[in-house]
Amino acid sequence: MKSKKPLIKAEKIGLDIDGHSLLSNVSMEVYPEEIVCIIGPNGAGKTTLIRLLMGLEPISSGEIIRNKGLKI
Numbered sequence: 398m399k400s401k402k403p404l405i406k407a408e409k410i411g412l413d414i415d416g417h418s419l420l421s422n423v424s425m426e427v428y429p430e431e432i433v434c435i436i437g438p439n440g441a442g443k444t445t446l447i448r449l450l451m452g453l454e455p456i457s458s459g460e461i462i463r464n465k466g467l468k469i
Contacts, residue, residue: 403428404467405450410459412449419445423459 403426420442427433427443435443448454450461451469 401429402464404460404464405466407450408460408462410456412445412454412462413457420449448461 406426408424410420410423411418423446425433435446437443438441449456452461452463
């Protein structure tokens with residue numbers, strides 16, 4: 398169990414554009430000093446996920462919670 402509060406937490410986030418689901422039901426937590434790798438084939442949504450987590454794109458569903466004072 399993690400003792401620290403996560404830097405960022407995504408709960409069941411999704412992104413729909415023009416009736417097409419690009420990401421669906423994605424949940425994750427990133428903790429201080431943790432190394433995270435996102436892997437997958439071209440077009441799988443890796444960059445889109447990062448853009449959502451950074452707040453550069455609005456999510457269609459779910460929730461993203463960023464630790465207060467988090468700078469990306």
